[in-house]
Amino acid sequence: MLTKRLIPCLDVKEGRVVKGVQFVDLRDAGDPVELAAFYDEQGADELVFLDISASHEGRKTMIDVVEEVAGTLAIPFTVGGGINSVEDMRAILRAGADKVSLNTAAVLRPALIGEGAAFFGSQCIVVAVDAKWDESIESWRVYTHGGRKPTDWDITDWVKEAVHQGAGEILLTSMDQDGRKTGFDLPLTRTVNEVVGVPVIASGGAGNRQDFVEVFEDAGADAALAASIFHYKETSVEEVKQTLKENGVVVR
Numbered sequence: 001m002l003t004k005r006l007i008p009c010l011d012v013k014e015g016r017v018v019k020g021v022q023f024v025d026l027r028d029a030g031d032p033v034e035l036a037a038f039y040d041e042q043g044a045d046e047l048v049f050l051d052i053s054a055s056h057e058g059r060k061t062m063i064d065v066v067e068e069v070a071g072t073l074a075i076p077f078t079v080g081g082g083i084n085s086v087e088d089m090r091a092i093l094r095a096g097a098d099k100v101s102l103n104t105a106a107v108l109r110p111a112l113i114g115e116g117a118a119f120f121g122s123q124c125i126v127v128a129v130d131a132k133w134d135e136s137i138e139s140w141r142v143y144t145h146g147g148r149k150p151t152d153w154d155i156t157d158w159v160k161e162a163v164h165q166g167a168g169e170i171l172l173t174s175m176d177q178d179g180r181k182t183g184f185d186l187p188l189t190r191t192v193n194e195v196v197g198v199p200v201i202a203s204g205g206a207g208n209r210q211d212f213v214e215v216f217e218d219a220g221a222d223a224a225l226a227a228s229i230f231h232y233k234e235t236s237v238e239e240v241k242q243t244l245k246e247n248g249v250v251v252r
Contacts, residue, residue, distance in 0.1 A: 003251055005224075007046045007226075009203065010227075017030050036073055044075060045075065046223070050080045051079075063091060076098040079092045085112070101128045103129070117165070129142055141155070169198055171225065172189060174205060177204040178205065206226035212240050212243070
């Protein structure tokens with residue numbers, strides 16, 4: 001049985017870690033290098049670093065910050081934000097990342113996923129998906145540009161296309177649940193998990209330790225990502241792992 005992974009997320013804007021609710025009302029959560037070192041010591045399985053305004057602002061990811069963070073870590077490290085080409089991916093991986101996360105650029109040009117997979121292997125390519133429930137299509141609609149722009153993609157069609165193109169993992173964020181701390185979006189996570197054959201990382205909504213148990217047991221997630229409850233010390237990676245073990249969930 002594959003072990004489940006716990007992944008703290010650093011949403012970085014202007015060199016600082018920030019956290020909001022449903023992608024707005026951002027507030028400061030600390031220094032990315034210090035937080036990365038803290039989570040490594042805490043026993044996190046991986047770390048995700050997302051330069052959340054890079055695509056919206058039309059610029060590249062902050063390589064210098066990536067290098068600093070990578071220098072503190074002994075765990076796998078995924079970086080996303082403003083990655084638009086194989087050259088961008090190479091720069092991020094050379095700066096110390098183990099994987100790259102594609103979101104907006106992949107939706108605008110799906111072939112980019114395959115180009116990255118061909119060069120670096122699917123295991124290096126994470127496709128991040130921001131999805132929000134849309135009554136008009138009775139499904140979840142995919143958004144780009146940091147949750148600012150709706151697309152014509154339905155969630156299941158897009159994740160299947162992403163995997164077909166070569167994605168090795170799906171990082172799935174529920175915009176409806178993001179920052180609300182009322183639990184992961186179990187129906188969304190379950191829906192995606194049932195249509196792809198690659199690991200699904202659930203993101204958006206973690207509010208307590210039991211939420212992690214539910215997303216693994218009830219929705220089949222392979223990993224769970226959280227930010228604010230870890231950043232603001234409401235619980236810890238160690239405490240969540242202990243709760244998971246007590247509930248029979250196999251963790252690293």
